[in-house]
Amino acid sequence: MASPPDTSKTTKLERYNSYIRRVNNTKLLAASSKLLFRVTLLVALVLIFFFTLNYPPLSDNPHHIHTTQNFLSSAFYGGGNNWEKKVRHSSTPHRPNGFSVLVTGAAGFVGTHCSLALKKRGDGVLGLDNFNSYYDPSLKRARQNLLAKHQIFVVEGDLNEAELLSKLFDIVPFSHVLHLAAQAGVRYAMQNPQSYVSSNVAGFVNLLEIAKAADPQPSIVWASSSSVYGLNTQNPFSESHRTDQPASLYAATKKAGEEIAHTYNHIYGLSITGLRFFTVYGPWGRPDMAYFFFTKDILQGKPINIYQTQDDKEVARDFTYIDDVVKGCVGALDTAQKSTGSGGKKRAPAQLRIYNLGNTSPVTVGKLVSILESLLNVKAKKHVIKMPRNGDVPYTHANVSLAFKDFGYKPTTDLATGLRKFVKWYRFLYTTHKEEVEGQV
Numbered sequence: 001m002a003s004p005p006d007t008s009k010t011t012k013l014e015r016y017n018s019y020i021r022r023v024n025n026t027k028l029l030a031a032s033s034k035l036l037f038r039v040t041l042l043v044a045l046v047l048i049f050f051f052t053l054n055y056p057p058l059s060d061n062p063h064h065i066h067t068t069q070n071f072l073s074s075a076f077y078g079g080g081n082n083w084e085k086k087v088r089h090s091s092t093p094h095r096p097n098g099f100s101v102l103v104t105g106a107a108g109f110v111g112t113h114c115s116l117a118l119k120k121r122g123d124g125v126l127g128l129d130n131f132n133s134y135y136d137p138s139l140k141r142a143r144q145n146l147l148a149k150h151q152i153f154v155v156e157g158d159l160n161e162a163e164l165l166s167k168l169f170d171i172v173p174f175s176h177v178l179h180l181a182a183q184a185g186v187r188y189a190m191q192n193p194q195s196y197v198s199s200n201v202a203g204f205v206n207l208l209e210i211a212k213a214a215d216p217q218p219s220i221v222w223a224s225s226s227s228v229y230g231l232n233t234q235n236p237f238s239e240s241h242r243t244d245q246p247a248s249l250y251a252a253t254k255k256a257g258e259e260i261a262h263t264y265n266h267i268y269g270l271s272i273t274g275l276r277f278f279t280v281y282g283p284w285g286r287p288d289m290a291y292f293f294f295t296k297d298i299l300q301g302k303p304i305n306i307y308q309t310q311d312d313k314e315v316a317r318d319f320t321y322i323d324d325v326v327k328g329c330v331g332a333l334d335t336a337q338k339s340t341g342s343g344g345k346k347r348a349p350a351q352l353r354i355y356n357l358g359n360t361s362p363v364t365v366g367k368l369v370s371i372l373e374s375l376l377n378v379k380a381k382k383h384v385i386k387m388p389r390n391g392d393v394p395y396t397h398a399n400v401s402l403a404f405k406d407f408g409y410k411p412t413t414d415l416a417t418g419l420r421k422f423v424k425w426y427r428f429l430y431t432t433h434k435e436e437v438e439g440q441v
């Protein structure tokens, strides 16, 4: 007969095991409370860090451009099927052989107009914008809403977020990048030089690094600037003229961009086209530009400064209307050849181009103001002063024959016509006829 189980031993063992379990549980509890405490502390520190970044507000600290949301966005972009779905949906073309374009700076002035034009003809468009506070971010948000109405999704993030950019290229095989994100403005470079280096140099390099490693490599069209002509005295400005005498840090960073483009084309076979924009204006424009804040100040009865050169000559610009510039951007995209590299290696020489996109007829700032006076029906309080030594050049004038030859670029809007459209939009915007404003584009 089998002997009964030794219950006394089992009981002891069970008691021992239960003792060990209790000890372990107590230890576990102590360890998890410690962990909980540490996690709470870490979360508190992270929150304090974010709040500190946001302080002091812009008005107290003009040198700080808010991009705090970038940190937050990069923390969240990785996840979410919904986010990926939006990215895919937005960038899917709806025409045969349509492009799939990543538009950086999509909530910016030129970015918004180009995104809409591309979407309208059936290309897939995904936007990227950091919504920084260089100028009123609510205008950027209004543009974002307009884009959303046309099924264009704008990812919130910065050019310098390599992980975010890689993720976008992992999800979408972009055929093109229209790179318009930049720190703009000539005179602001004296107040905040680092923001120019961060966006126009470091950000551009980051984008090119991701693009060269992408498979397929996209073709890139990007915004350079008329300011690269700097102290050039040959007139009108042609692409073959000197651009090694920039008059502002802004111009220097754009010129650096042109040289960087050369390098990435040379080493990695990226197809790159730079477009030198000449003082672009129009509806949904940038409030930091003279035509925009002159309009605001004239309507508010505030004085405006009209610059003259040191030798008392009038200052002039080749003001270019936004619709003309959009046609130029689309033309450049349409004629961009494919990049030739893959897996970060060049297979064959690739296209490298640079074009002026101007209006070909410079207008003085005095004339600009008199057009605004008649459109607004208000006399401006004009202060004519010598141009501060802050990077401005006395005049710009584009020769656009190269862009005409290669993709039929032909500006058709004179300053009076373009400003009339701008003023109409401006009045609508500030009298909150939002629907009508959105119908304009």
Ligand SMILES: O=C(O)[C@H]1O[C@H](OP(=O)(O)OP(=O)(O)OC[C@H]2O[C@@H](n3ccc(=O)[nH]c3=O)[C@H](O)[C@@H]2O)[C@H](O)[C@@H](O)[C@@H]1O
Pocket (backbone or CB within 6 Å): 184, 185, 186, 224, 225, 226, 227, 276, 277, 278, 279, 280, 288, 289, 290, 291, 304, 305, 306, 307, 315, 316, 317, 365, 387, 392, 396
């Ligand atoms: O062509 C370009 O590439 C550049 O065009 C503009 O730069 P800018 O031509 O200086 O445009 P505004 O700042 O709008 O100035 C227009 C004209 O008004 C003059 N101005 C500006 C401000 C002011 O208070 N008074 C005044 O007479 C300027 O000297 C300039 O001649 C943009 O701001 C730049 O981002 C762009 O790259």
